[in-house]
Amino acid sequence: MQSTTSRSRRERPAKPALSRAGIIATAVAVMRAEGLEHVTMRRLAAELDTGPASLYVYLRNTAELHAAVLDELLGFVGLVPDRSAQWADTIVRMLWSYNGILSGHPGLARSALVTRPAGPNYLALVEGLLTLLREGGIPDAQSAWGVDILLLFATSIALEHGTRRQVMDADEDEEALEHAIHQATTSNYPTIAALGGDLLSGTPEARFGWHVRVLLNGMAMTPRPPLESEHEGLGRS
Numbered sequence: 001m002q003s004t005t006s007r008s009r010r011e012r013p014a015k016p017a018l019s020r021a022g023i024i025a026t027a028v029a030v031m032r033a034e035g036l037e038h039v040t041m042r043r044l045a046a047e048l049d050t051g052p053a054s055l056y057v058y059l060r061n062t063a064e065l066h067a068a069v070l071d072e073l074l075g076f077v078g079l080v081p082d083r084s085a086q087w088a089d090t091i092v093r094m095l096w097s098y099n100g101i102l103s104g105h106p107g108l109a110r111s112a113l114v115t116r117p118a119g120p121n122y123l124a125l126v127e128g129l130l131t132l133l134r135e136g137g138i139p140d141a142q143s144a145w146g147v148d149i150l151l152l153f154a155t156s157i158a159l160e161h162g163t164r165r166q167v168m169d170a171d172e173d174e175e176a177l178e179h180a181i182h183q184a185t186t187s188n189y190p191t192i193a194a195l196g197g198d199l200l201s202g203t204p205e206a207r208f209g210w211h212v213r214v215l216l217n218g219m220a221m222t223p224r225p226p227l228e229s230e231h232e233g234l235g236r237s
Contacts, residue, residue: 001167005085018048018050018054018055018057018058020058020059020068022048022062023044023048023055023058023059023065023067024068024069024072025072026044026047026048027039027044027069028069028072028073030043030044030047030109031069031105031108032105034108035105035107036066036069036105036107036108036111038106039057039062039065039066039069040062041056041059041061041062041065044065065116066108066111066115067111067115067116067117067119068119070108070111070112070115070117070119070122071109071117071119071120071122072109072119072121073101073105073123074098074101074117074119074121074122074124074125076097076101077094077097077098077101077121077125078094078097079094079124079125079128080091084092086215087132087135087136088136088212088213089209090132091129091132091133091136091150091212091216092208092209092212092213094125094128094132094209095129095150095151095153095154095212096154096205096208096209098125098151098154098155099154099155099157099158099208100158101158102154102155102158102159102162103157103158103162104162105159105162106158106159106162106163109155109158109159109162110159112150112155113155113156113159118228121128125151126147126151129147129150129151130143130144130147133146133147133216133219136216136220137220138216138219138220139220139223139224141223141224142219142220142223143219144224144225145224146215146216146219149215149219150212150215153211153212153215154212157208160203163199178200181196181199181200182196182198184237210226
């Protein structure tokens with residue numbers, strides 16, 4: 001005899017229709033809660049009460065899924081330039097904002113080093129940087145290659161800092177390095193001994209800004225070599 005408490009399929013609430021935007025939103029939620037390593041097609045299928053095969057209609061593979069998650073978060077990068085500030089300061093702030101998003105998700109920063117983002121928010125970030133580089137007088141040829149260096153630097157710093165925060169002994173390792181530098185003798189490491197205080201000086205944000213300015217100055221002063229192929233394009237070294 002059928003239980004009076006059972007419900008037929010017709011009585012159950014209909015599942016929301018699948019969409020690429022809904023899948024990505026679910027992926028972002030899983031990543032924020034558990035980390036990028038848990039953002040898989042199988043896990044998302046379970047969250048969305050469907051089969052993994054249904055997701056492949058919208059995303060080719062996990063790599064494309066992670067790239068889509070990255071692009072979704074890049075929508076929070078501050079892209080509106082402060083016209084009252086120096087152009088270099090604006091670039092620093094833009095990259096610091098990008099760095100801050102990735103630092104909170106080292107798995108995403110790691111993915112950003114090996115994937116080829118092509119979403120609208122990534123393109124808006126590249127467009128914003130290229131526009132600022134042109135406004136700063138850097139030749140377009142140098143900017144076209146230099147924007148890759150800027151993003152690679154900011155991504156690498158985010159991965160380093162984000163990963164370090166997850167390591168249990170990170171603070172002890174840092175203290176050990178500081179101790180070793182302060183204990184360096186002039187007989188064994190004369191330059192380290194002379195520069196010991198400066199080697200450890202500055203806040204992370206101040207050092208980040210200085211590094212970006214070094215890259216900008218180098219970009220402006222270094223002509224790009226002739227292209228060997230007309231088909232070379234945006235890529236990571």
